[in-house]
């Protein structure tokens with residue numbers, strides 16, 4: 001099938017490349033010329049394992065192209081997937097301006113019957129509005145025949161760092177439409193994937209996405225809440241999680257306590273769902289609790305360290321990990337970005353290391369930045385530790401995970417470690433003479 005995809009970010013690009021991999025003819029559209037130039041040169045603007053290899057193979061097979069020309073791309077597409085951003089507005093609601101812009105471009109461009117599919121995460125009712133919006137802008141045709149344009153929901157569940165695998169081997173594909181015509185097209189698009197398809201109404205599909213993300217966020221905040229109590233009563237959250245995960249009703253995923261969830265989605269999707277509730281005079285108390293716990297959790301270790309050290313002024317602080325999780329170069333919502341400004345304000349001399357997120361962080365916090373403290377970037381995780389008086393671990397990249405207690409003991413001036421991901425052996429650290437603070441662990 002001839003498919004166009006609007007947006008070449010984590011969702012749009014991966015979807016487009018995977019549709020091509022499954023045999024469809026795909027055009028990826030982005031308004032950002034620099035991104036399209038990069039894609040044309042065979043490079044992915046995002047860090048995702050296996051993506052560039054698939055881009056190359058499908059480009060060579062003639063099934064994949066990139067363009068900024070939305071008119072050409074949407075004009076004769078049989079299906080157009082929308083994967084543009086829906087970021088958070090100051091009141092917590094989702095900013096739908098990019099979606100509206102694409103809807104308008106589609107209306108101005110299409111020349112044949114076409115199914116529009118919203119992959120972006122959007123509040124319940126948005127698909128309906130997009131459909132109306134497109135119809136409002138559809139120009140009258142010379143022959144008087146009205147084009148058939150419908151909008152269906154197909155929320156995306158991939159996680160960054162494993163995006164290609166999560167798409168090609170998704171646990172399920174959710175399609176939301178109230179029309180047999182639209183469902184038929186979506187079934188044909190997904191047939192070559194051989195994945196379980198859950199077909200629901202359009203509004204339910206929109207809600208599935210928020211309900212799933214919010215449930216996962218709630219799980220994390222719940223574990224962080226319990227972790228904070230563990231610290232106060234002398235229990236250990238890792239042992240507690242181990243005792244919980246064997247219960248299949250609970251499951252072993254997303255029980256990881258630490259410095260809270262980050263990323264471009266959980267923080268915004270919790271707020272957007274809470275906002276949707278308020279719009280409908282319903283207070284989602286569980287979701288609000290998840291948001292509140294997460295807000296506090298992000299700077300928990302900074303506050304602990306400030307109490308312990310009294311002052312950061314002139315102290316060399318190693319920051320290990322900048323991205324919101326390993327396997328991605330994405331800094332959106334990263335806990336490190338909530339802590340670095342606090343450390344700099346307090347006069348710390350930060351040395352940061354991240355294998356993928358360093359360049360993006362440099363753009364936000366340039367080396368030698370004016371201020372009380374300063375930041376520089378190390379070439380290796382071990383270099384970052386050299387001579388440090390304190391260390392914060394924010395992302396569990398493999399090279400950070402593999403550090404031994406001796407690495408901290410021998411390289412740091414004062415081996416004082418704040419581990420936001422609970423990744424080190426507490427006893428081994430103590431035995432090596434490292435002062436080790438984690439989240440919800442036994443003292």
Ligand SMILES: NC(=O)C1=CN([C@@H]2O[C@H](COP(=O)(O)OP(=O)(O)OC[C@H]3O[C@@H](n4cnc5c(N)ncnc54)[C@H](O)[C@@H]3O)[C@@H](O)[C@H]2O)C=CC1
Nearest residue numbers: 007008009010011030031032083084085086098120121156
């Ligand atoms: N990042 C993730 O892991 C996931 C994201 N989502 C949802 O998918 C949506 C997209 O997220 P990301 O891919 O992370 O966004 P992103 O910010 O990485 O990419 C969005 C892209 O859309 C482009 N764009 C904006 N307006 C455009 C237009 N009119 N025409 C063509 N391109 C345009 C931008 O230049 C950008 O390249 C959001 O709603 C998000 O909540 C859903 C599941 C996973």
Ligand SMILES: O=C(O)[C@H]1O[C@H](OP(=O)(O)OP(=O)(O)OC[C@H]2O[C@@H](n3ccc(=O)[nH]c3=O)[C@H](O)[C@@H]2O)[C@H](O)[C@@H](O)[C@@H]1O
Nearest residue numbers: 156157158159160220254255256260261262263265324325
């Ligand atoms: O809508 C989205 O964008 C996506 O959001 C998440 O994916 P992602 O944000 O890429 O990453 P996750 O692996 O879910 O991690 C999110 C955050 O939670 C944190 N986390 C995760 C698991 C855990 O046990 N504890 C914990 O603190 C991670 O460190 C990270 O900061 C969901 O997992 C995807 O299913 C969803 O499609």
